Amino acid sequence: xxxxxxxxxxxxxxxxxxxxxxxxxxxxxxxxxxxxxxxxxxxxxxxxxxxxxxxxxxxxxxxxxxxxxxxxxxxxxxxxxxxxxxxxxxxxxxxxxxxxxxxxxxxxxxxxxx
Amino acid sequence: xxxxxxxxxxxxxxxxxxxxxxxxxxxxxxxxxxxxxxxxxxxxxxxxxxxxxxxxxxxxxxxxxxxxxxxxxxxxxxxxxxxxxxxxxxxxxxxxxxxxxxxxxxxxxxxxxxxx
Numbered sequence: 001x002x003x004x005x006x007x008x009x010x011x012x013x014x015x016x017x018x019x020x021x022x023x024x025x026x027x028x029x030x031x032x033x034x035x036x037x038x039x040x041x042x043x044x045x046x047x048x049x050x051x052x053x054x055x056x057x058x059x060x061x062x063x064x065x066x067x068x069x070x071x072x073x074x075x076x077x078x079x080x081x082x083x084x085x086x087x088x089x090x091x092x093x094x095x096x097x098x099x100x101x102x103x104x105x106x107x108x109x110x111x112x113x114x
Numbered sequence: 115x116x117x118x119x120x121x122x123x124x125x126x127x128x129x130x131x132x133x134x135x136x137x138x139x140x141x142x143x144x145x146x147x148x149x150x151x152x153x154x155x156x157x158x159x160x161x162x163x164x165x166x167x168x169x170x171x172x173x174x175x176x177x178x179x180x181x182x183x184x185x186x187x188x189x190x191x192x193x194x195x196x197x198x199x200x201x202x203x204x205x206x207x208x209x210x211x212x213x214x215x216x217x218x219x220x221x222x223x224x225x226x227x228x229x230x
Contacts, residue, residue, distance in 0.1 A: 033218075035218075040222075041223070042207075042220030042221055042222050043159070043205075045217035045218065048216050056216050056217055058217060090159065101164070103161065103218070105151075105158055107156065107158045108157045110157075
């Protein structure tokens with residue numbers, strides 16, 4: 001079975017632009033979560049979706065939004081990019097809600113804002 | 115508020131030495147879950163173990179072992195006979211049953227360097 005896949009793997013954007021990151025969970029997993037990881041720090045929770053509904057939201061501005069599709073894949077959108085948005089964005093899938101069962105992570109999307 | 119502290123920023127040992135990574139957590143919840151993940155240079159977080167708050171049994175998996183002590187709010191991770199392939203950043207994380215966000219709270223990570 002394929003693991004969690006994220007696309008693209010690397011991305012360079014200019015300040016003020018918008019970006020969409022994509023994630024495909026492991027087959028059978030209904031929960032997808034997004035995390036931001038700045039270099040040298042632990043991941044920070046952004047969103048969790050379960051059965052296409054938002055289940056949780058971290059302390060991120062409204063410029064960050066996400067959605068989950070009927071096939072359980074997910075997109076993370078970031079508008080009006082700032083230099084501080086440069087980070088590794090990680091997607092995790094799990095069978096149930098994140099934190100109740102083990103989460104499996106993708107390789108991440110490295111976003112650089114210039 | 116929930117918090118995870120990994121006080122060791124970086125540890126460097128010679129191959130075959132044993133090494134312990136410390137994790138201390140704070141929570142007001144009586145039901146919670148603790149995790150360890152490994153992040154090699156490739157960036158992908160690899161799940162190692164999940165433990166719930168009602169299971170204080172220590173666990174051993176090959177060269178890996180975990181010591182969960184509720185009395186000291188610690189969930190330490192030991193690698194026996196370390197190998198160069200163990201070099202990575204290791205994260206400890208916490209999830210509370212009453213957290214409606216269902217989020218994982220992460221420590222800052224410990225960078226482990228195993229020298230040949």
